[in-house]
Amino acid sequence: MAVNEGLSIGALADRTGLAVSAIRYYEAQGLIRPWRNAGGQRRFQRADLRRLSFVMIAQQFGFTLPQIKSELDRLPGGRTPTKADWARISAGFRAALDQRIDAMIRLRDNLDGCIGCGCLSLDTCALYNPADRAAALGQGPRYLMGDQPAS
Structure with missing residues (x-):
């Protein structure tokens, strides 16, 4: 050709x-x-x-x-x-x-804990996301998306 x-x-x-x-x-x-x-x-x-x-x-x-x-x-x-x-x-x-x-690293490292979804369904949510503070950061799994929980 x-x-x-x-x-x-x-x-x-x-x-x-x-x-x-x-x-x-x-x-x-x-x-x-x-x-x-x-x-x-x-x-x-x-x-x-x-x-x-x-x-x-x-x-x-x-x-x-x-x-x-x-x-x-x-x-x-x-x-x-x-x-x-x-x-x-x-x-x-x-x-x-x-x-x-x-x-992906954040997801892997946080699979067994709170991912900041605001679901309040886990006992530990009171520790990681008290009063659903992650909701003020926006929709979705805020901590997984890179936001940091307030100390």
Whole structure:
């Protein structure tokens, strides 16, 4: 296959391990932008292999398609992303992953105690959240979300 012919959707599916329907979905979401050849068939750039691999990895880390698209939109069209391109993206994702890791550590360390939900159903809530003080901080499990209980 000549370089300028691009990859067929089947070839892209074979290389990425994605179903053709998934590739079409990602196309509809604007994550990849194929063109049509003279016969009307979709053709993809070789860079789309990396883009789709990035999508798959980012999804495993819990990033949403809109978040992923926002990052991919910053990549240059028409050329394979460089190491510098990926380094820039990874710096932003690293900060988000660090926040998630911190939240997971707090969850792990507080599973057996109060998570600041304001439920008042545990005997220890009177110690960790007397008079439901966490409710004044907002909705949800406030202490798990990073708020600190008043001393």
